[in-house]
């Protein structure tokens with residue numbers, strides 16, 4: 001519940017009890033409800049997912065999205081991908097990067113990510129978990145391979 005909704009609920013109660021409502025609160029209770037929060041102007045990042053059968057899926061994400069967000073937001077049909085919703089407990093979001101892209105990723109894998117990667121099938125030296133990769137402008141045009149098989153480490 002946002003501040004506007006809280007005030008909207010309080011204002012009628014105060015009015016019924018004839019308690020004075022400062023103008024600013026009254027205004028807040030009605031002004032924030034319908035307000036559309038402006039989208040922060042985020043740069044579009046083009047990402048291509050390459051399935052094991054060679055099919056290329058070209059989609060857009062924005063700076064700050066994880067690769068898991070990109071898959072979910074674009075309804076990409078990758079069976080079982082992202083099963084733990086980014087909580088680093090499944091390894092189903094395993095992706096393989098080119099050497100160049102791998103070296104340009106903004107952050108190195110954490111120990112927790114490396115532990116989970118150890119449980120992924122078809123692990124390579126340039127494997128990462130998609131839920132841990134956050135898009136930056138530098139990653140525009142990124143291509144990632146989706147391994148043929150996934151392992152849900154929770155099973």
Ligand code: FES
Nearest residue numbers: 084086090091131
């Ligand atoms: S979605 Fe489960 S580890 Fe990334």
